[in-house]
Amino acid sequence: MSDPLRRIDALVEEGTLPTLKVRQQLRxxxxxxxxxxxxxxxxxxxAVAQWEAGRAQPHRGNRRAYAHFLRQLAVKYPAAAIEEASDEG
Known part of the structure; x- marks a missing residue:
């Protein structure tokens, strides 16, 4: 997903998690x-270390809580919610 607006939309969807890099950037x-x-x-x-490293994914309630937490951070720190296109693999 190279369009920044699509990445932001994906970030704010219920239960959707941003890329590993963005998770850490927001924190x-x-x-x-x-x-x-x-x-x-x-x-x-x-658990958080594994989520940020991509070695594990949060399950159900934890996923919703983590996604909500990250959405709140994205609102407060919008620049941290953007991953440069050149950084994507």
């Missing part, structure tokens, strides 16, 4: 640690 833009994100969602830090 860092907010100045949050993986531990802080984990505590907010109700999971262990390792």
């Amino acid at each position: 860092l833009a907010a100045g949050l640690t993986q531990t802080e994100v984990a505590e907010a969602i109700g999971v262990k830090r390792l």
Whole structure:
């Protein structure tokens, strides 16, 4: 998906998660640690680390909570929600 508006639309859809890079960019833009994100969602830090690294995906309720969390960060830090087209693989 190369169009920035389509990427943003995908980010705000219920349960849709942004790319791995954008997940981390949003967290860092907010100045949050993986531990802080984990505590907010109700999971262990390792889960957030795995979600950001693409080694695991959040399930059901955690996915909805994580997607909601990321949407809120995207509203607050819109520049962090954009992944440069040259960075996509």
